[in-house]
Structures are given as structure tokens and as C-alpha cells.
Amino acid sequence: MCRGMDNGIHDKLLRSEGKEVGDLKERVYDESKKIWRIALPGIVARVAAFGALIVTQSFIGHISSVDLAAYALVQTLTVRFANGILIGMSSATETLCGQAYGAKQYHMMGIYLQRSWIVNLIICTLLMPLFIFGGAIFHLLGEESDIASAAGYISWWFIPMVYNFVFTLTIQMYLQAQQKNIVVAWISIVQFIVHVLLSWLFVYHLNLGIPGAMTALNISSLLVSFVELAYILGGWCPETWTGFSSAAFKDLLPVIKLSISSGVMVCLELWYNSILVLLAGYMHNAEVAISAFSICLNINGWEFMLCLGFLGAACVRIANELGRGDVNATKFSIKVLLSTSVLIGVVCTIPCLAFGHNLGYLFTNDEAVVKAVANLSHLLAISVLLNSIYPVLSGVSVGAGLQGTVAIINLCCYYIVGIPIGALLGYIAGLQVEGIWIGMIIGILVQTLALSYMAFKTDWDLQVKLAAERLQRWALKSPDKNDSA
Template identity: 40%
Template sequence: MAGGEEEEQQLLSVYDGHVINNYEDDIRSINGINDFAKEFFIESKKLWYLAFPAIFTSFCQYGLITITQIFAGSLGTTQLAAVSVENSIISGFPFGMMFGLSSALETYCGQAYGANQSEMLGTYMQRSWVILNAMAITAVPLFIFATPVLKFLGQTASLSREAGNFALWMIPQQFAYASMLPSTKFLQAQSKVMSIAVIAAVALCLHAFFSWFLILNLGWGLVGAAMVLDGSWWFIAMAQFLYIISGACGETWSGFSWKAFQNLWGFLKISVASAVMMCLEVWYIMALTLFAGYLEDAEISIDAFSICMNILGWACMVAIGLNVASSVRVSNELGSGHPRKARFSVLVIGVSSLLIGLFFTLILIVSRKRYSGIFTNSSEVEKLVEELTPLVGLSMVFTNVQYALSGVAIGAGWQTTVAYMSTVCYFVFGIPSGALMAYKFKMGVQGIWYGMVLGLCLQICLLLWMIWTTNWTKECYAAEERLRQWRGETLAEETD
């Protein structure tokens, strides 16, 4: 421990006293259990101040498509299937890419805000707007040719036609995403999470009313559903933008700037790495679901797998909140030059995510004989779901921890490294292991799920190893140098 302290002091002396002053204000020494408990409680308050509104926002935004599907289901099974297919395949792919691209802002805006470089946050957000709108434009042909794309993927002609028509009306939604996602990350970096949550809640209420009014009352069908869904996302995007320019964000927004078009290539590189890192997890689940469809009892296997994934998906709403909170806390502390606070925040994040995962698992195990009945009347499916429940519970623990640690990686700017790591864990190790157990060893859908758990476990182990071996003082320097580069400065210019 003494050697580590000495190394930190030696490293700190390199930087002209800038970080030394912050280091003196860093977390005080912890002596005994009482001190640890007090500091843990203080950090937990900061973490959950961010996590609770983020979780609430995730539920509200997830509810938009859920309400649309409910009203579409009242029109008929084909309409319900059309909305589901369009959302998961046609809209799902570009949304996943844009969500990943925007997560680069969690690194840059979070670290800039921690370093009191408030004026840079608006520039970063505008750069992200440029990149995401370009992504939305390139995705337009996918929506225009959605019908033949869906036919090529094996969907029926009637479903492909209905989903294709719905997709045409959903093009404006992509540009709402391109505006909304960067502004969300911009506000989260400043801990202005309550404003995001309020806007999401209002959007959900308006969405429910206008869905009823246009779809059922006026009888506009899927066209009405599309218009309401487009309108809801644009409401969120415009409400967040108006909140930003109203002056509520102070110096972080100083108006539009041509600087948004500078250094786009460098900004794009970490944005793409962020997108790959986020999308690999989605593609991992899609690949495993596809393998489930090749089993002997494919219908029963897919039904059971889908029910378990649905339960895991709702638990992921909490994990997403932890992901947001951990990335903001770590990026803010690194930007502020507080290595010990960043390190302690990681500890609190890890312990909190583990406890929440264990809590959800306990609830799931207790209700293992009953919860599958909500989704199916098939005794065979219910039996298979019950057999999968211990694995689902283990997945909840791993998923909560993995999302929290991924937030740490985003906050520290490790997206490129984690993207390579995810590729190995999921596609070199997880999927082949699951396929081998499912087909070679005749373990069926349980074998596929074992493969998913093994991939997650390996990912967590590697993330823990990265965090354990990280010199957080050097990460503060890396954050400082990264911000200097985006301001067009170099370390030598600063110290001369």
C-alpha cells in the first residue's frame, strides 16, 4: 500500500501542480468499519441520485413501444406482429447503433464537466448530433425497403407488407433519436437526471392518451400508431432541447458553434467503439435466440427462452440505470482529478450491483413455479422455464454487475478495449460453448443459456481484472490530456 501511495505522489509531481491541488481534496483516509460505512453511504447517495431517475426514465421510454403494441394488438394479430417486427428488426438495428454512438458523450461530457470545462459540453453534444443524424440518413433505405428485407429474412408476405408500411411512417423517429440521445447524455453528465425523468413521464402519459384517441377513437390504425410514436419521441427530443437552451444548463450551453464540425474523425472513432461495445451485447442475445430455433422442440424452446429473456429484460432496466450512474460518477471524478474517489466509487458500484442482482434472483427463485403462467398456458413451456430459472437468476446477478462495470469502462474511456474483449467473450467463447452444449451434449435450450452465462462470466472477470490493475491516477492524467486535445492544446503548451 505504501508503494502505491509513493507511486501516486511521483506521478502527480509531473503535472505542474494541477492535479496535486485536487488530490489534496480527494477522499479522506478510511480508518475502521465506521469510516468505511460512512463513506460508502455518502457515495451510495450520489450513485442512487443518478440511478433512480435513470431507471424511471428507462421504464417510461420502454413503455412507449409497449403501449403501442397493446393498442396494435387490439387491431389484430397481424398488426401486433407488424409493430413488433418493425421495432425489433427495422428500427432496432439503427437505434442500437445510435445509442452506442451517443455513449461516447458519457466519457467526454462527464470528464469535461468534472474538470470544470463546462463550455466544451455543448460542443461535444453538437458533434454527436452531426454523427447521429448522418447515421439516421444512412438508415433511411432500410425503412424504405423494409418489405423486401423482411421477406428475405423469412417473414410472411402479409406480415412483411404490413410491417414495411409501418416502417415508412417510422422514419421521423430515427431523427428524433438522433436529437434526443445526445441531449440525454449531455444532461446526465451534469446530473440533471430529474428533468429527463419528468419529460419521459409526461411523454408516456401523452402517448397513452393520443394512442387511444387516434388508433381506437378515430380509427387511424397503424398509421395513427406510427404518428403517435413519432410524436412522442419528438416531444422528448424537443422538450430536452428547450430545457437546455432555456438557460437551465448555465455555461454548458452557449449556443451553436462551428467547432462541432472540428475533430469529427477522432470523435467518431471512440463513438464507433462505443457503438460496437453496446451492440455486441444485443447481437449476442439475437444469435442465441436464433440457435434456440434450430433445436428439436423449437417452438417450446423459443417460447421458454423468450419468457426468460423477457424477465431478464425488465431486470435490465435497473441495470441500465446503474450503467448510467456508474459512467457519470467515474467520468466526473476522473475529470476532477480525484483518483481515490473514482476508485472508491467503483467499489460502491460493484457492491451495489451485486446486492441488487441477488435480491432480484431471490424474488425469481421464490416465484419460479408461478411467473411463467403470466406468459403461457403450456405445461411443457412452464416446466422448461422452471428448469431455466436458476440460470436466469444467475444471469440477473451477472447482468447487473456487467452493466455496472461497463458503465465504469465508458466513464474511463475504455470503449475500444472492451469492444475487443466483448467480441472474444461472446462470439469466440460464449456462442460456441452454448452451441456445443446444446447440440453435441444434447442439453437443449439449457445448454444455450449456459453459453450465455459463461460469456457473461468471462466478460465480468476481464472487466474486474482491468479495474483491479488500473492506476487511477494515470486515468486522471489520461482524462486531462484527452480534454486538452479536444481543446486543441497539448501538454507541452500548457506547461510552458
């Protein structure tokens, strides 16, 4: 009889464990669907947008090696500098729209979007001297004269595209927060196809050289903004866009404060690579060093666009759940996001190891540059793997509005650890560009460990409370409620 009772208890425990495993699988599946619904369109959009820059680099690289080095300087220094500020300032939109959507304050999302346009247009205009006087700036930085002059000319061509960032970045975050960014993915695919066709037409068929390559980049980039604006203004976001409002000019100071902390967080991260490219410019045979390093960074950056899709998904999922006040769902989402992103990182690392010796031929026929790229391929593989971890943790922080803390972590890990070690290994130890990249990897590794500890120690109950207070403080009455009153 006792044996029968024991068997009954044992069977009950097995059924209970089976049910828990089944429930866990179902929860992971449901969370994964929510994540991929946000991440996949974001990945497609970012890969296509960044791909346009790489395609332009490839076309320019087959024009001349000096122009390739000049384009690499402008893209990885000036454009990344400006883009970092604008992405950072725009990530406040990501936090506010995500939490507002979770709290069902839909009418505030359009106002947050308009506020971000106002702030970013001002910031973008303040950045214009970097492009207008690009040649003089690169001469002052000590770059080789012919590279600096070519970079100054290319800088002018980037001005329309940088203003375009003001709208494309914020609109994508606005649509992503309400899980409507599939339209951005389709627009980006069309943009990439148009860009490739225009680049071929202007550079190869019409022989327009640098002007042709940059005109193709500007036309395809502006196409995205016009179509996205038409989508919003055309009535496809009826709950979150109620028209232009004077309320966009109210409460700008709190938005600016959150935008600045966001901007510092992202800028410190993006400028890290830019400073390393600048250091490469002082190496022996700078033309080869800059070209090879920027090619590897662009390949790394293209894969990083996959991870940025998960950064966006992390931000939206965390912001939505905090807005709803669900702590357990927040923690579970973090676990699923990290697991998925790391798996993708492992898959992307394998081609870098397998085909590293041929990667350079995608961008140039210069054997010296191709060989330098091959020498960096093993470090590229390590960077690709690390890319799968820290962007998700950064996205978690953005969703919770913890950008200020991440900014401090980035400052310490990149500028106190990574860059000094890279400079020592590159110049003192004589490892050249490889030494700089090793320093970069060490800085990212320390940052990853710090962000992991931060996510583990965060009081998510407190973050729910802070999100509710922030939304309540900045909320305005919806037009519908005013009408009914």
C-alpha cells in the same frame, strides 16, 4: 502500571478503529448520495422509455400472434441494431462531457453535444435502408413469409423513433454528466403516461390496430425530444450551453474515432441478444419460439434498464473523478457502485423465480407462448442477477475512455463463446430456445469475469494522466475568456 498502560493503548486503538468505521460509513453514505443522484433519474428515464416499447408489444400481442412475432423481430433485431450503434456513438459524449465537467471545462460540453448530433444524424441516415427494406431483409434471412411481411410493415413505423434516438440519447448523457438529468426523469414519466393513454385510445377505443399502436409510440417518443431541447435552448444550462457554434464542426475526426470504439463496444453487446432472437426464428414452431424468447428478453431488458442507470452513474462518477485527477475517489466509487447494483440485482431475481409461470400472460393469451415463457423463467432469473454486475463494469470503462478494450472483450465473450455454445445446445443438443439462452448466459458470465479482471488491473494513475491530455488537446477557449482578453 504496565496493565494501566496496556489498557490505555487498547482504548486508544478501539477509538481509532471506531473512528475509521465511522469515517467509512460517512464516505459510503456520501458516495451513495452522489451515485443515486445520477442513477435514479437515469433509471426512471430508461425504464419509462423501454416500458413504452413493452407496452406497445403488449397491445400488439393482443391483436394477433403473427403481429406479435413480427414486432418482436423488428424491435429486437432492426431497432436494437440501430439503437446499439446510436447508443455506442453517443457514449463518446458521455465520456467527454463527464471528464470536461470534472475538469470544469463547462463551455466544451455544449460543443461536444453538437458534435454528437452531427455524427449521429449521418449514421442514422445510413441505417435507414434497414427499415425501408425491412420486409425484404427478413425474407432473405429465411423468416416465415407472413412474419417477414408483417415485420416489413412495422419497420416503416419505427423510422421517426429511430431519428428521435439521435437527440434523446445524447441529451440525456449531456444532462447526466452535469447531474441535471432529473428533468429527463420527469419528462420520461409524462411520456410513459401519455403513451399508455394514446395506445388505449388508438388501439382499443378507435380500433386502429398496428397503425394506432405505432402512432402512439412515435408521438410519445417525439414529445421527449421537443421538451428536452426546449429545456436546453431555453437557458436552463447557462454554463454548458452557450448556443450553436461552428466549433462543433471542428475536431470531428477524434470524436468519430472515440464514437466508433464506443459504438462497437455497445453494439456487440446489444446485437448479441438480437442474433439469439434470429436463431430462435429457425427453431421448430418459430412463431412461439420468437414470441416467448422476445418476451423474456424484454422483461430482462426492463430490469436491465435499472442496471443501465448504474452504468450511467459509473460513467459519470469515474469520468468526473478522472477529470479532477482523484485516483482514490475513483477506486472507492467503483466499490460502492458494484455493491449497490449487486444488491438490487438480488432483489429483482426473487420475483422472476416466484412468478415466472405467470409472466407470459402480461403479453399474450396464447397458452403455448405462456408455457414457453414459464420454461425460460429460471434462466431469466440468472440473467437478471448477472445484469447487476457487468453494466457497472462497462460504465467504469466508458468513464475512463476504455471502450476499445471492452469491444474486444465483448467480441470474444459473446461471438466466440456465447453464440456458438447457444447454437450447439439449441440445435445439436435439442434444447431449443433454452439452449440458446444458456449459451447467452455463459457468454455474459465470461464477459463479467473479464471486465472484473480488467477493472482490477487498470492503472488508474495512468488513466488520470490520459484524461487530462485528452481534455487539453480538444479544449477550446470559453467565450468568457475571449471577451475578457
